[in-house]
Amino acid sequence: MRQWTSKFPHLQSPRTMGVACAVVSLLALYGCDQRPAPPSAEQLATLEPADSRLSKLYEHSCKACHAVPGSSAPLVHDRNAWDTRWSKGLSVLRNHVIVGFQAMPAGGQCTVCAPKDYDDLIRFMADREN
Amino acid sequence: MKISRRAALYTAGAGAAALGAGAVGIGIANRELPEPAAPPATDDKGHVVWRNWSGIRYSYPQSRIAPASEGELAHLLKHSPAPIRAVGAGHSFMPLVPTNGTLLSLDSMAGLVEIAGDEATVLAGTRLGDLGPALASRGRAMANLPDINKQSLAGALGTATHGTGKTLRALHGDVTALRIATADGNIVDCSKQKNPDLFDAARVSLGSLGIIVQATLKTIPSRRLHRRVWLETLEETLSAAEQRWSTHRNFEFYAVPFTGLAANITHDETNEPARPRGPETDSEFLTVLKELRNLFGFSNTIRRAAAQLLLASTAPEEAVDEGWKLLSTERPVRFNEMEFHLPAETQLSALREVVLTIEKMRPDVFFPIEARRIATDDAWLSPFQGGPRGSVAVHTYYKDEYEFLFQLIEPIFRRHGGRPHWGKLNSLKGSDFAALYPRWKDFISLRQSLDPERRLLNDYLQKIFATQPE
Numbered sequence: 229m230r231q232w233t234s235k236f237p238h239l240q241s242p243r244t245m246g247v248a249c250a251v252v253s254l255l256a257l258y259g260c261d262q263r264p265a266p267p268s269a270e271q272l273a274t275l276e277p278a279d280s281r282l283s284k285l286y287e288h289s290c291k292a293c294h295a296v297p298g299s300s301a302p303l304v305h306d307r308n309a310w311d312t313r314w315s316k317g318l319s320v321l322r323n324h325v326i327v328g329f330q331a332m333p334a335g336g337q338c339t340v341c342a343p344k345d346y347d348d349l350i351r352f353m354a355d356r357e358n
Numbered sequence: 359m360k361i362s363r364r365a366a367l368y369t370a371g372a373g374a375a376a377l378g379a380g381a382v383g384i385g386i387a388n389r390e391l392p393e394p395a396a397p398p399a400t401d402d403k404g405h406v407v408w409r410n411w412s413g414i415r416y417s418y419p420q421s422r423i424a425p426a427s428e429g430e431l432a433h434l435l436k437h438s439p440a441p442i443r444a445v446g447a448g449h450s451f452m453p454l455v456p457t458n459g460t461l462l463s464l465d466s467m468a469g470l471v472e473i474a475g476d477e478a479t480v481l482a483g484t485r486l487g488d489l490g491p492a493l494a495s496r497g498r499a500m501a502n503l504p505d506i507n508k509q510s511l512a513g514a515l516g517t518a519t520h521g522t523g524k525t526l527r528a529l530h531g532d533v534t535a536l537r538i539a540t541a542d543g544n545i546v547d548c549s550k551q552k553n554p555d556l557f558d559a560a561r562v563s564l565g566s567l568g569i570i571v572q573a574t575l576k577t578i579p580s581r582r583l584h585r586r587v588w589l590e591t592l593e594e595t596l597s598a599a600e601q602r603w604s605t606h607r608n609f610e611f612y613a614v615p616f617t618g619l620a621a622n623i624t625h626d627e628t629n630e631p632a633r634p635r636g637p638e639t640d641s642e643f644l645t646v647l648k649e650l651r652n653l654f655g656f657s658n659t660i661r662r663a664a665a666q667l668l669l670a671s672t673a674p675e676e677a678v679d680e681g682w683k684l685l686s687t688e689r690p691v692r693f694n695e696m697e698f699h700l701p702a703e704t705q706l707s708a709l710r711e712v713v714l715t716i717e718k719m720r721p722d723v724f725f726p727i728e729a730r731r732i733a734t735d736d737a738w739l740s741p742f743q744g745g746p747r748g749s750v751a752v753h754t755y756y757k758d759e760y761e762f763l764f765q766l767i768e769p770i771f772r773r774h775g776g777r778p779h780w781g782k783l784n785s786l787k788g789s790d791f792a793a794l795y796p797r798w799k800d801f802i803s804l805r806q807s808l809d810p811e812r813r814l815l816n817d818y819l820q821k822i823f824a825t826q827p828e
Contacts (some may be wrong), residue, residue, distance in 0.1 A: 241516075298688075299688055300691075329693065330393065331692060333413070333692065335448075337447060337508070338464065339422060340422050
């Protein structure tokens, strides 16, 4: 057991587990999610950038996840999902898109997007075009 | 013990939290390895990085092209910097795509061209997730689909992507004709009647013979399928698997390591009214399994007992809908994967050995291990050439180590006569493939004649196709 926990640091010891299991009272907090409702299914299906070229890029790449509830991607025009991300700054978000970050695959599945395209697509999805 | 996967998610989610208990427990349950190091966003020449879906393959293409017509494609193939490699969804875990030459997208060459009789001609850049509804709107469907719906048709064909079903072939097995743009800028049609050697070679060809422009596919009338998902013990599943492959249109199962359980999934044609599947829940299921690992990975006994306790309660999940809505899913959680296609008679013994090995050696693994069955076809480089095959696929979370797959898992697959999925992790060399595929040298010879300057080969393909014909 000790070999496992030292080799795989994300696995925990029985002692730590005992401490963990003692804190039962906070259980009710688990799973609570007070986020307001995301955009409607109709909005998700129809929202697209005004620019036709950008719209095609969005259609071929971002939309596959960012318009699909449950995909774990922040949904298009869902300000609640985007606010904390937007606060990191556009350059950080652009870099996350290009190299990939967490559930986000690198490039956002857009093979032909240039960095400026990513900026414009992020602005659109975050509802910060203006 | 019959258990609905969806209900199990919520039961297990709450249960894992209860066992983990409160903020500390939640912190432990959520603990995981850091985000893998990313390559620089650009190289020293300013070229932007391309990475595959899981993040382990990357390159800095000097040119990225997305032709909108076969004429434009043919011109670009002739004049763009080599190596020229096509990319769809980037779901291959092998280095099929990386190139510092030209990265080619077929996203602008997508859509249904025509339906004639039971055949549909489809542009090669069409994503499988878009093809399903396009065919359904015309009353047609593909006979089978893979797990994930993001792939482009060309990418799925080129890597022998498959679904499950004893009588159902991989996607390329239903192709009746192809149109290909070759490296010298020619457009060539092939089928069983016209250029038959090219047809048999090109259906599974890793983008190395030319770029597929369009494919004609056999389709079937669109029918609703009845989907059932349930958990039972792995031993029950292994005992019944062959019979289920024989009696269900589609059957697959996932052995869930460290639980003694397996998730079974069947699909059968039905005339029942639609009962949609509802929101995707696989990600939540994976989260529960990850939490069980994080909380109880120190002890296989406790981990198994906790999993069985948490998952032992409710009824099977059922849904009725069109096949394209049920057979493929989004699969948003990123992972790396090794999948081998084994002779049907060795599939389950190989799977048993894989599960035992993982439970003995790799407590960090939490993804279920997938088992499917695929009918035979006659494409030269099809893993299903020469007889039906049973696939076994081992997944690792994208943040976790995957190198152990080569040391611990691949030898099991090799010993059981497996052929690797072309897009998934393996360490085979050209000589290994030559021993597995009777037409390997014919393929190399044909490839050489079509692309003598090797404009379509990146470093990896140069290596595996290095064997010269005698």
